[in-house]
Amino acid sequence: MATPSTWSAPTSRDVVFGFGAHSVIGDTPTLLEMTQLADREKLDLFSLSDHPYIGQRLDAYATVGFVIGRTQHLAGFANVSNLPTRPPAMLARTVTTLSALSGGRVVLGMGAGGLWERIADMGVEPLSPAEAVEAFEEAIVLTKKLSGGGPPVTFQGRHYRVSQIDPAPVPAPPVWTGSVGPKSLAATGRVADGWIPGHAADWLSPRYRASRPVVDEAARSVGRDPREVRTIFNFPGQITARPLATTRDRDGRWIGGDVGQWVEELTGAVVEHGASGFMLFSPRGGTPDLASLGAWAGQIAPAVREAVAKHVG
Template structure:
């Protein structure tokens, strides 16, 4: 995926009982030309499918659909092993994997898994170290020795596979700056979108940190988790009193997302249900068959 390519996908919070439905949705998305799907990663919830086991299985049942954990629960997934997982998935699938990374949000439950609790500041430091280490353990080359505050490896051979794109779910200022320094994409937290104050306050932090590190901020894509209704008729108002998107007709979705790309630099959208859960199959079909192609066409027409 190039930084300028606009990608479309869907997100799921799948339990073990949802496995057949997840496969049906992935097959539909693959057939209709969506780019990727995501799974949440909460290993302390026994009913949830393990994100990486499910990603590998679903990617293996599709032809072009990429997958990612939105976002990986890093504290429970040591980065050296995570590097092996994602590079293996990339090798097996022809590169159809994105590495979603998070510092860890629900520390009460994370600690219940036997993981040492980190302070918020230390968790972000570990998060940045982990991204650097995963990239060092990808792409071939000589053995890697890495001595960080939180993670260390000694003379470990990198996988001869290009590192997958790394997208983060950064929220706090320190984490946003880390995204600017070392990541390839950002998923705004709490389903914030381009019209939100959270986005307006957060994206400049990423851009400033990227520029300070000698990077082009435009290369760090913004991918939005985007919940909402897809209705048969236009709605009188597509946003609520707080300015949050509620949905609308396919035409209203197309207009909104096209403007997000052309006016606000959006480079990806993940469909969720109105309450932030897994979308239903009819909505996914309209998203994949009507909305995504129309937005792609409108954006292409505006391209220089």
């Protein structure tokens, strides 16, 4: 097992780079090779989707724990946790344990739950959309209460309850959500630390432009600075050997380009639109190939960091 390092949770001034995977059990050797490459190249994060009703998929939290035990720098998270199948009091124990073992190299991704027909197949009582969002906000509040030490916690929510439970003596990891609807976005603004726009929406998309103000207004309504809620983008695209004539399709969605075009696009996203991080996915939204990950980690991420530093310096 790798010796735990101290991974600094990102601040509002940092830009994080990672990659996302939708890995089945047969992909294990490739996933481990990719995470080792990402760790050597000092990427910040890797993520796994969390669909426990798919038997072929690697379990997100078992895999995150295994990988961060074999790496020195890389942090992991479920993008995002399937909350209805993972009770928040137990989820708090999981992430604080991972944080303690790894020196803080974990992020807690949270979602209200999609694919409810499959979630119900796992024996979970279905919730209405409004109830699911209410439970989602309660869960974020409860997981934070069960972190960071202090007196025993009693929490009496509508959906989750604990009585006289000692919080872990470990700070809560950053909580990033995958909120989409207005009620869920507002909950993100009130209680979360980061937001991953749904459907791979980026900073130029109508979805982002309509959604981010909801997050910001909800943050202000409880006395928070909206900048405390970072925006991290799941960002699919191809990395090409030569420049593309156009980097976006007729609908405005990012296609990709060569290293220089990626660097220009992402630098602009940070400097002009306040982006806080990027998770690379393949052009079809799946796990990127090893060559693309190498270019992302070894060329694009360092160049964007350098370009952003010049702008802010």
